[in-house]
Amino acid sequence: MRIYIQTIPKSGTYFMAAFLSELGFNDTGLHVGLDHVLRTKDFELRTNVETPGRTRAMQPYAQTILGLAAGDVAFGHMPVGLHPIKFPRVFFVCCYRHPRKTLVSEFVDFRFRRQDVPWIKPSEIADDRAAFATYLRKCGPEQMDKWRDLLRVRRLVTLRWPGFSARRYAFVNFDAMLADPEVPRALAERLGVDPQRVPDAMAAARAAETKTKATGLTLDRNAFWSNEAEAAYAALRAEARVRRAKSLGLTF
Structure with a gap:
């Protein structure tokens, strides 16, 4: 088995x-x-945290996925799940x-952690709330x-479209993954792993110092939601995506 993790950022x-x-x-x-492909393990944590573009190597996604060996895990936002036959x-x-949640988290990443997104830095937009509205737009x-x-993948799996066997897909709400022990247990079972290994695996994953946990920042993320930001969010029609997701059986 090879595993590809397809995520919303x-x-x-x-x-x-x-x-995993x-x-x-x-x-x-x-x-x-x-x-x-970003070859994150070829570089130190600081590079991955601040200037991830330095880890980039030009390589078509199909070459990367086809080059995975048994037991390998790759990941990204590329919708590889749309091509199960390939x-x-x-x-x-x-x-x-x-x-x-994801929009605020990416904003925090761009503004406070990464060093290669200059247009969103405090030196360019002093006010955090104005910067967040700019980011949303x-x-x-x-x-x-x-x-x-992702919703297209979910719909095709739900419709049992040729090639889109539910046996090859798991849909995971990340918040539920962290809050409900049954979610990681169910995923482990889907992958043929003894679920008794899950508590230790979750503890180790929580403790790991990854590129997305390296800020050490304490921020009031709710404070970013100004009227301007709310208007920008409404223009994205994100809540329509949520309603569509729920209609396809995804939970929040």
Whole structure:
């Protein structure tokens, strides 16, 4: 079995890879894009945290996925799950969480952690609330595209479209993964792993110092939601995505 973790940005991408590694799979550290791959394990944590573009190598996504060995795990926001026939040996773990959470998390990442997104820095936009509204207008549509892709995968699996066997897909709400012990247990069972290994695997994944947990920041994320930000969020029609997700059986 090869595993590809397809996520909405900030829905536990690296956490899930760490968890699967603790269950005995091989976390390759390969973050898959359309025409490139981030080779995160070839670089120190600081590079992955602040300037992840430095880890980029040009390589078509199909080459990356087809090059996975048995037991390997790769991940990313690329909708590889839309191509199960092209990648017959791959199991797809599709992770999501409510867009109000993922959008704030990506904003915090861009503004306070990464050093390669200059337009959102305090030196360019002094006020955090104004910066968040700017981020929503500029980057929010890309997250909505990722939702479109994930919901399309879910719909095809629900319809039992040829090639889209439910046996090859798991859909995981990242918040539920952290809060409900039955969620990681069920995933382990789907992957043929003894669920008794889950508590230790979850504890180790929580303790791991990953690129997404390296800020050490304490922020009031609710304070970012100004009237301007709420208007920008409404324009994204993110809640329509949530309603569609619920109609397809996803939970929040």
